[in-house]
Amino acid sequence: MFDPMPWLILSPLIWATLAFVHGPGRGGRLAVACLILQLSLAAILAQQVIAGGVRMYAVGGWGAPLGIDLMADGLSTVMLLLTQTIVLPLAFYARAYFVGHANSLRYFWPLTGYLLAAMNALFLSSDVFNIYVTLELLGLAAVGLVALVGGAGPITAAMRYLLATLLGSSAYLLGVALLYGVYGSVSLVALKPLIAADAPATVSLAAALMLLGLMLKTALFPFHFWLPPAHGGAPAPVSALLSALVIKASFYLILRLWFDLFAPIVSITAAQLLGALGAGAILWGSFLALRQTHLKMLVAYSTVAQVGYLFLLFPLATGMSAEVAESAWQGGVLQVVAHGLAKAAMFAAAGAMITATGRDEISGIAGVATRIPLTLFAFALAGVTIMGLPPSGGFAAKWLLLGAALASEQWWWIVVMVVGGLLSAAYVFKVLRQAFLPVEETASFQLLPRMLEWPILLLALASLVLGLVGIEVLSLLGAA
Amino acid sequence: MSSALVYALTGAALFVLGMAGLILQPHLLRKILAFNIMGSGIFLMLVGVAQRAGTPDPVPQAMVLTGIVVAIAATALALALARQLLDMNGEMRLPEEKTGKDRLDV
Amino acid sequence: MNFNETLPLLVLLSSLLPGLIIFALPDERHGLRSLINMVGSTLQLLLIVYMLRGVMHGEEYIYHFTILPGLDLVFKADALAMLFVPLSAALWFLTTLYAIGYLEGSPHRNRFFGFFSLCVTATIGVAMAGNLFTFFVFYELLTLSTYPLVVHRGTEQAMRAGQVYLTYTLGGGALLLVGIVWLYGLAGQVEFTHGGVLAVLWPEYTSQLRVIFFLLIAGLGVKAALVPLHGWLPLAMVAPAPVSALLHAVAVVKAGVFGIVRVVYDVYGVEFSQSLHLLMPLAVMASVTIIWGSLRALFQDDLKRRLAYSTISQVSYIALGVAIFGPMATVGGVVHLVHQGIMKITLFFCAGNYAETLGVHKISEMDGVGRRMPWTTAAFTVGAFGMIGLPPLAGFISKWYLGLGALEAQMPWVIAILLASSLLNAAYFLPVLYRAWFQPRTEAWPEEQIPMQNGRETAWLLLVPPLATAVATMLVGLFASSTLSPLTWAKMIAAREYLYWMP
């Protein structure tokens, strides 16, 4: 039987290298072609997982511990599918966006390719050390992308991002070292029963280190300081990639560790701590998003807030009845997917608006509603998901989370979610409102190519339709 | 005190030292160096772990090797970025840390 | 999937698709856009007529679609839905006609008509929702699709109104969501069923059910403009007249109040609500709203604002009818859903005509407008008399049944409320009529845009819809007891809701 797993990692590596060699023009075309291929690979993998449960693949025929094992279960397949789905329209978008920026474009495709390879590998890795490597690669590629356009702002942001990510991955690696010291294994599969059997204090320390490292990389409040400048300052396709996917990679790992590896040692108090940080993120991020004057910074702070929703999953799913935990878990994952799609669309739309108007302040986008209604519509649709209004994926996620919170009688999270939802509505409509304002006929306005607008709409629609096909995602997620 | 423990403790000390540097030192070069010290601490720990039960365990060795490669790549990228910052800003620090006491000039 | 299952979807699509197509059209394609609009709304009307016939003969139109485990999107055309759906569809048809005339020559018309169609889709979705979840989906969709219409003019005032509108409605939506999720947690999938479904939860969840009821009503009350949640409605009057006419008079407020109807009758069950002592507070709230809205209306000089406050007051009749325990009041409340809709839309159409034709926005500018625009003013008069509750107009029928229901439920104080409201209605409508018909005109019109042409007071497209609804106002009142009237339909609904205790 054909196994798509290694190809999902190899394909981006290959096209990234080729794109580096051949330059952006042919590289871009190649990337698009390969991305279509990857999407189908991910789809095949999803089918296989649904049909046959968890799949393992030993790279080069070498098994653990010396060789590298690849593993695909429901969660990782969902993430893989999400990644390819988001990157493909973004590739089209990027091709249109970078017209006339040959300099930036030169490294865009290779870096994106490596980023994608790292990410796919991360989702498929089945041991904690491999995960460290992919994590580090991911971080480096992402930093490269942030620094893509050059200039003081982006470089500073990239530097800050790099330091943060290095600190995070170092902490993670220390955790890995401690784990190995205790159990002599790094395989997720092998470690799980060992931890369940006996967990000395060192393991708790390792867990704290690994989780904290990943939280730093996920930009959970109050460690979000690096995110807004990095995501807000990068070119729009890069921001979209970073906000939609890169932080999700580290969150995916937190999920993995929390519910898989460290499930025996996590406690309700710890979950409440994470939830509290998440709540802080929701409120603080939304509040700051509301106060921003620049469009992309607003969207970036919105990411800070939305990351908070993801962390609400922990108090809702930890130590609760199986049903509640299931609901919360599904809600959390759906939120990851919905936010990924919506945030990609949102950043892309913001980029399109900025391109069209030539200004990056929110006050500059007046008249967008009449000039590029399609983009604004896409932004609004993505906003619907971010606000968690029906029938979007964000709503389905919020529904499940709310349901879990009510069932477990943790009303304080309900308050946070509701208030956060209202705040997010406030900042989304802050933009929409401005877009509806009339503008003088004389204001310069650049017409947008069609390929800059349609991928955004596609992404936004996907985030919306997710609410209607949520059950499919959940069935894939549940495939064990 | 077993040698593994010595390695572990030393490694931990180095890690904490490095972390403190990374967090507290405003100068970028120092931060990068501090990161490397952190990395060294971890590697030391892994190497210590590798000699469990008298027989050498190849897995941690492989991990350390991989780690070093990753650390070098990261250091290179960090240095490149730091250089660019120096070219643009005239100093090697992040804008929010302008008030640092540290006066190391390159 | 057989035809009966797809029919509700087709009804939704018949307004959704025109909307989407219109978005894609360039702004200049006026003819094509109008054609698509009219074809869509005609098609929808035909489908609904077909469904009405079916429902009358006991057909069931249910469509199920599972979104998440235990979370279905359900469209169901039951009797109550089929009261609201034809109303929205018919008024959409008229309002589209009107809007084509009203917006002639103004910019961004494809945006307007696109969102307009979306709004109608949302309203019809609200009407046909078969469970609370589906209801909520379309309820929020309604909020979102109305916002662009409120801010359509793009003025600072419109923006502010839009902001307030959103603040209220999204806040309400959040409360509603919490209530619904909570209810789902307690009772699982809450499908709308005659007689309610929650009685099984009694008695161990009584207090929780009370809190949920409060949450639901607070959430729905925002759109239904129950005092003190009504602040958005008068501000939202900055929208173009067709929007005020269809949406704020009919779709949005009705969606809220329709939700209240659903919650009380088909979720909690009216008997169960009564046994939880939930109806009395609702009745008091509705009564306060009725009086407060009328009082505020008295002091408005802006015609549309006065109408808005009047809407606040009138819509609460429906809530009042729901909150009074007894089939008669149910008939009164439910039938007012239709009656208030056609009466109020007439008034808003007329207000729009005055503004568009003569530039008259204020009541103090209306002197002698009846001589200049007799047909419009005649329609306005019919609407206003209907609001006051004079026979044979629609409003009388509703009030009559509400009053009887109040007596049946041993709540004679409601009669006093109805009485006071009628008097206040007269107090704020009759001066308008007096000015329009009997005051002589002394100065020029503020801004005469459509001159008098061979005896025609304004454009045809502006004149036909208000006349049609005015005639409808008379007909539904005059022939209230005939088999096809809303009243008969409402009686059928009441009979089903009270099936369990009616002898």
Place this chain on the structure above:
Amino acid sequence: MSLSVFLFLPLLLASFVLLPATRHISMLLAPWAALPGLVFALVAPDAYMLDLPWLLLGSRFGLDESGRLFLVFTTLLWLTAGLYARSYLAKDPRQHIFIAFFLATLSGNLGVCLAMDAASFYLTFAVMTFAAYGLVVHEGGAEARRAGKVYLIMAVLGEALLIAGLLLLAGSAQTHFLPEMARATAIAMPSLTYGLLFFGFGIKAGVPLLHMWLPLAHPVAPTPASAVLSGAMIKVGLLGWLRFLPLGEATVLTLGTVMLGLGLFAAFFGIVVGMVQRQPKTLLAYSSISQMGLMTLAVGAGLLLPKAWPLLLPAIGLYALHHGLAKGALFLGVGVTQRFGCNGWVMAGLLLPALALAGAPFTSGALAKTQLKVALTGLPTPWLELLAWTLPLASVGTGLLMARFLLLTSRESKQNDGIGLLPPWFGLLAAVAALAWVQADADTVAAVLSGSGLASAAWPIFVIALISFTAWRREWRGPAIPPGDVLVWLERAAATLRCVSVPYPFRSKRIFTAAPVSISKVCSMEKILCAWPLVGCLWLFVLVALACVLLEY
């Protein structure tokens, strides 16, 4: 269907009158619009009943004895007034508007006589009331507008009271069809219901304190409209009582007493205030209040004395007929004197209804009063004695009022162009003279024509003649009370109230106010949160916290 013909014909004509294309022909037809109704009233079978289940709440129209009587004199008055109006308004450029309202009012008035269920009664009542507003304000001018305003306010108040009363009644009777509705409720109805109905109809009937609109509205309307307002429409209030109160079924002590007392009071109140009026039409309006007081009194007696109702009902009917026709003739006569001038024939014509109202021998008034007096004999003690001397006194008062009226009209100016007004007026006079004799029962006729009857009717006339002659000789003018009496105080009070500024609560506030300083302070926190050392320390802190939490497990 004959019913629809004469109920809807006027409405249809009204709309045709408004349309320029059909105006001419329908204006020709308009005066005859009441004719089908009259014919119907005369030829309709006994106990005529028509159910229209699809109309309104399910409607029933029918014609019982009192309905037929009311319909006869109502249509007669409307017919006369219509013909009169054709000539009276010949020079009015806006006559088509008047005619339209006139016809709409007519259809309402006809409908009221026939409606046999609460909803259609209320419907036709409302049509009549609101269409009549157009008649009241037709002349324009400040006075008409004031009258119109008062009329409208009172009318709306009446409608509101009425609907509440009808609702309560229908609610407890479980039906809104008429004979059953009034009958079934004889048991234990709260007096609130009857109070509401009494006052609701009382506004139309000019019950004291609710009468303010009457002396304003009746005079300012064009004369034909005044005639129908005061002759026919004022009786609709009475008809409402007859229809909805449990007359002949139960004793309603409180309301009966109140009605008796108020009626008696109204009888004198109208006379006294009417005496000091300067305008003949205003005086006539007050006279109507006074006369309606007598009818109110009779209805009150019916409530106290269910057994006497079979006697009382025809008496009240006769009185209504007599007063309606006579008052109509008087109003039309005022118009005649204004337009045509008052020669001897005209004065003689005016004298006939005036004498009738005063109850002179051989007039309809004598018949009506006699029959009423007979019917009232069963009353309990205090009332009977009271009425025994007050009713003749009221007759004397009415006579004096009429004398003053004749005096006032004779001063009217002349224009000599109202020749067309005469035929309908004379027709009506003939009806005044004749119709009551047809209607009155044989005993009454005999009593009136007997010697004692003639004598008892004649002596007040002599007293009146004496007093009025004396007053005329002394040129007594009396004090002046402005038309509307108490209304003047009310208006003053309202004006004072208006000066008090209305509180304007709940001014819509801005939801998002401009950023206060505190918010920007909060925002600067974000800058602090961006500092490496702080974030690092926070990170370490959380790390330690998490580790501790996990360790604790």
